[in-house]
Amino acid sequence: MFGVTILGNNSALPAYERHPTAQVVTLNDQLFLIDCGEGTQMQLTRYKIRRSKINHIFISHLHGDHYFGLIGLITSMGLLGREHELHLYGPSPLQDILKMQLDVAATNLPFPIVFHSLDKEGVIVETTKFSVACFPTQHRIPCWGFIIREKKNPRKIQKEKVVQYGIPAAYYDKLKEGSDFENKNGEIIKNEWVTIPNKPPHSYAFCADTKFDETLAEKTKGVTVLYHETTYLKDLEERANTRFHSTTVQAATIAVKANVQRLLIGHFSSKYEKLDNFLAEAQEVFPDTHLAIEGATYQI
Amino acid sequence: MFGVTILGNNSALPAYERHPTAQVVTLNDQLFLIDCGEGTQMQLTRYKIRRSKINHIFISHLHGDHYFGLIGLITSMGLLGREHELHLYGPSPLQDILKMQLDVAATNLPFPIVFHSLDKEGVIVETTKFSVACFPTQHRIPCWGFIIREKKNPRKIQKEKVVQYGIPAAYYDKLKEGSDFENKNGEIIKNEWVTIPNKPPHSYAFCADTKFDETLAEKTKGVTVLYHETTYLKDLEERANTRFHSTTVQAATIAVKANVQRLLIGHFSSKYEKLDNFLAEAQEVFPDTHLAIEGATYQI
Numbered sequence: 001m002f003g004v005t006i007l008g009n010n011s012a013l014p015a016y017e018r019h020p021t022a023q024v025v026t027l028n029d030q031l032f033l034i035d036c037g038e039g040t041q042m043q044l045t046r047y048k049i050r051r052s053k054i055n056h057i058f059i060s061h062l063h064g065d066h067y068f069g070l071i072g073l074i075t076s077m078g079l080l081g082r083e084h085e086l087h088l089y090g091p092s093p094l095q096d097i098l099k100m101q102l103d104v105a106a107t108n109l110p111f112p113i114v115f116h117s118l119d120k121e122g123v124i125v126e127t128t129k130f131s132v133a134c135f136p137t138q139h140r141i142p143c144w145g146f147i148i149r150e151k152k153n154p155r156k157i158q159k160e161k162v163v164q165y166g167i168p169a170a171y172y173d174k175l176k177e178g179s180d181f182e183n184k185n186g187e188i189i190k191n192e193w194v195t196i197p198n199k200p201p202h203s204y205a206f207c208a209d210t211k212f213d214e215t216l217a218e219k220t221k222g223v224t225v226l227y228h229e230t231t232y233l234k235d236l237e238e239r240a241n242t243r244f245h246s247t248t249v250q251a252a253t254i255a256v257k258a259n260v261q262r263l264l265i266g267h268f269s270s271k272y273e274k275l276d277n278f279l280a281e282a283q284e285v286f287p288d289t290h291l292a293i294e295g296a297t298y299q300i
Numbered sequence: 301m302f303g304v305t306i307l308g309n310n311s312a313l314p315a316y317e318r319h320p321t322a323q324v325v326t327l328n329d330q331l332f333l334i335d336c337g338e339g340t341q342m343q344l345t346r347y348k349i350r351r352s353k354i355n356h357i358f359i360s361h362l363h364g365d366h367y368f369g370l371i372g373l374i375t376s377m378g379l380l381g382r383e384h385e386l387h388l389y390g391p392s393p394l395q396d397i398l399k400m401q402l403d404v405a406a407t408n409l410p411f412p413i414v415f416h417s418l419d420k421e422g423v424i425v426e427t428t429k430f431s432v433a434c435f436p437t438q439h440r441i442p443c444w445g446f447i448i449r450e451k452k453n454p455r456k457i458q459k460e461k462v463v464q465y466g467i468p469a470a471y472y473d474k475l476k477e478g479s480d481f482e483n484k485n486g487e488i489i490k491n492e493w494v495t496i497p498n499k500p501p502h503s504y505a506f507c508a509d510t511k512f513d514e515t516l517a518e519k520t521k522g523v524t525v526l527y528h529e530t531t532y533l534k535d536l537e538e539r540a541n542t543r544f545h546s547t548t549v550q551a552a553t554i555a556v557k558a559n560v561q562r563l564l565i566g567h568f569s570s571k572y573e574k575l576d577n578f579l580a581e582a583q584e585v586f587p588d589t590h591l592a593i594e595g596a597t598y599q600i
Contacts, residue, residue, distance in 0.1 A: 013379050014342050038372040039339045042314050062404040068372045072338040075364045079313050093404045100400065104362040104393045106441050141406050 002027050002150060002202050002300040004225070006266065007043035009292040011231050011245075012065045014038070015270035019294060020065035023227070024049055025148055025204060026297075027130055033057040033073075034146060034206050040069035041076050047295050051077060056125060058132070059090030060208035061143035067094065071101050078109040085112050089124055089134070091142050092117040118144050127151075135219045137210035139244045145207045145216070147223060153198035161194040204300045205260075209267065211241055212250040217257035225300045226260040227292065229267035234281050248278050252285035266292030302327050302450060302502050302600040304525070306566065307343035309592040311531050311545075312365045314338070315570035319594060320365035323527070324349055325448055325504060326597075327430055333357045333373075334446060334506050340369035341376050347595050351377060356425060358432070359390030360508035361443035367394065371401050378409040385412050389424055389434070391442050392417040418444050427451075435519045437510035439544045445507045445516070447523060453498035461494040504600045505560075509567065511541055512550040517557035525600045526560040527592065529567035534581050548578050552585035566592030 003026050008019030020037025024044075031053040033040075044051050051073065059067045067090070077086065088094070095115045102109065116124060118134055125132040129151055134144045154176035162172070167181050167189060175181065181189040205220035207228045220226050231245035240247045248265065255263035263286050268275060275291055282289040290298060303326050308319030320337025324344075331353040333340075344351050351373065359367045367390070377386065388394070395415045402409065416424060418434055425432040429451050434444045454476035462472070467481050467489065475481065481489040505520035507528045520526050531545035540547045548565065555563035563586050568575060575591055582589040590598060 013376050014345065019342075038369065039342060042319075042339060045314065062401075064372055064375045064401065064405060068368075068375075069338065072364055072368045075368075076313050091404070093400070097397070097400055097404070100393070100397055101362075101364065104391070104397070104441070105364060141404070 002204070003297045004204060004227070004264070004300060005047060005049065005297040006292040006294050007040055007047065007049075008035075008037045009266040009268060009294055010065075011267045011269050012063065013270040016273050018268065018270075019043060020068070021060075021267060022069065023206065023292075024054070025300075027148065027150065029053075030055065030130070032132070032148060035060055035066040035208075036068075036070040036073055037065045038068040038072075041073045043294070044073075052080070052082060055085065056087045056132070057089070058134075058144075058146050058206075059088070059094055060137075060145065060206070061139060061141055062091055062094060062097075063141065063209065066209070070094075071098060074098065074109070074113070075102075075105075075107065077111065078107065082111045085114055087114045087116060087125070089116045089118055089132075091144075092119070118142075135216075137208050137216065138213045139209045139211070143208050143210065145205065145210070145219070147203060147205045147220065149203040150201035152201050155191070155195035156198050157195050165189045165194060167194065202300050205258075207254075209244065210246060211244045212246050212253070214254070214257065217254050220254070220258045220260065223258065223260050225262045225264055225298065226255050226258060227264040227266065228254055230265040230278055230282065231267050231269045233272070233277055248281035249285055252282040252289060255286040255289070261288065262298075263289040264292050264298055265289060302504070303597045304504060304527070304564070304600060305347060305349065305597040306592045306594050307340055307347065307349075308335075308337045309566040309568060309594055310365075311567045311569045312363065313570040316573050318568065318570075319343060320368070321360075321567060322369065323506065323592075324354070325600075327448065327450065329353075330355070330430070332432070332448060335360055335366040335508075336368075336370040336373055337365045338368040338372075341373045343594070344373075352380070352382060355385065356387045356432070357389070358434075358444075358446050358506075359388070359394055360437075360445065360506070361439060361441055362391055362394060362397075363441065363509065366509070370394075371398055374398065374409070374413070375402075375405075375407065377411065378407065382409075382411045385414055387414045387416060387425070389416045389418055389432075391444075392419070418442075435516075437508050437516065438513045439509045439511070443508050443510065445505065445510070445519070447503060447505045447520065449503040450501035452501050455491070455495040456498050457495050465489045465494060467494065502600050505558075507554075509544065510546060511544045512546050512553070514554070514557065517554050520554070520558045520560065523558065523560050525562045525564055525598065526555050526558060527564040527566065528554055530565040530578055530582065531567050531569045533572070533577055548581035549585055552582040552589060555586040555589070561588065562598075563589040564592050564598055565589060 007022035010018035022040040025032040202224040228251035307322035310318035322340040502524040528551035
């Protein structure tokens with residue numbers, strides 16, 4: 001299972017029951033929270049997402065609609081008796097803000113927070129199963145996008161073939177990694193004779209808030225699902241540029257250039273009650289576009 | 301019109317669709333916001349309360365469930381183009397927290413915030429029509445209650461009587477204030493011969509979070525409506541004391557001792573899904589008790 005659940009799809013001002021930005025990425029048994037606008041803890045409850053399963057929270061930037069819900073979520077995790085580590089990734093002033101708010105409340109959290117300050121592009125989490133990297137986007141204040149990548153899946157062994165070639169079971173792990181096998185007679189058994197490729201690893205890029213920036217297409221090249229903000233419809237391109245946001249057509253253009261499989265759009269301005277035009281305009285440029293709808297989960 | 305609308309009635313951990321503390325007091329054309337837990341701005345929208353009408357916000361203390369929604373509300377007021385002054389009353393570190401959050405977002409609010417640090421008991425707002433006073437409560441960290449009082453209403457002139465006694469119209473304002481009138485012949489026309497009392501001024505006391513503290517009955521003596529927290533049912537009195545909270549019976553006891561007209565109870569622990577027992581237990585001690593229900597308005 002690799003998917004993203006939308007908890008908030010609106011821009012700064014909550015409107016029409018739409019909430020500020022927050023997304024939960026599920027990758028097998030891991031939950032990652034990306035951004036945490038006001039009300040995220042209530043949205044987690046509404047959509048029955050277990051907050052105790054969240055071990056990594058990524059905050060793109062310090063505009064309130066992307067992090068005002070964080071202190072409440074953290075405080076609640078404490079009240080619920082969480083004891084295991086929580087990893088937080090965000091711009092460094094976030095740490096001071098949280099500390100100040102915990103201090104004035106005389107709150108001693110029962111779990112450790114490990115804070116990772118975002119300061120340069122690159123990998124910020126690396127395990128045997130996945131990696132997360134960050135990259136800067138072009139916004140009014142320092143802002144970061146994130147790419148979550150599954151690790152390469154092991155190749156699948158074809159049972160009848162390994163028996164046929166007499167390869168011992170002790171060598172299977174090496175085969176899964178792609179190695180050839182040399183038998184007692186010095187003959188090379190090519191890996192591709194006895195294994196088949198597993199499904200390719202998938203990836204999710206979250207481009208946060210950003211103005212149109214072609215370098216994002218490079219950074220997110222070939223990801224499975226690209227989330228790109230579309231604060232405005234295409235007729236407000238000038239306003240989008242001035243405010244360091246993007247339009248439908250700009251987001252879809254990045255998706256085309258990045259050659260991604262699917263595009264997810266969100267961060268809709270409160271100007272708009274209906275979202276149909278967002279979908280129509282983006283799909284004209286990049287057909288496999290989807291609206292980020294709150295409560296919906298999109299497979300990655 | 302003098303009334304209080306409940307936006308949040310739950311204690312720290314949001315549960316069962318109940319929100320953290322926030323109340324809007326309407327006094328004629330004035331709206332006062334008391335406390336501002338996470339999600340208050342969404343609750344204001346839900347219950348169609350115009351945030352532009354709020355000119356005074358009172359924050360009782362710096363536990364998150366009483367103020368985490370403030371920065372979001374303020375930011376949204378700015379995005380909506382508010383220009384008129386907003387008066388904020390709260391413990392002094394609140395000012396630093398807000399400043400830090402506005403600074404990192406590079407936000408310049410289009411309206412001035414006038415911050416009033418709470419440090420001693422007494423009147424904090426005084427106009428010709430109402431006053432607001434604060435008083436300390438006993439909680440884990442510094443915490444303040446508030447009393448909003450209408451000013452004494454002018455006496456009502458009885459038209460036929462003032463004509464009968466020949467009192468000139470220019471003197472009516474003095475009559476409303478309670479003065480007697482002396483006519484040309486040196487005769488004293490007693491005020492009570494020509495006016496009748498208006499309805500008595502009403503008052504609302506908000507006791508914030510507090511453990512059982514009999515001095516609160518003195519401080520809130522005779523108010524029209526008393527809001528007192530009831531985090532727990534009566535069987536958990538020990539837990540209430542330890543955590544600086546109150547039970548149903550304790551709140552109702554304060555209402556009896558303070559000789560108030562009505563009691564409003566709230567700040568229910570997330571332990572409890574149903575609230576019926578809160579009402580039953582408090583009414584046994586103080587019959588005119590009401591549950592603070594979100595979205596409901598209680599006349600003061």
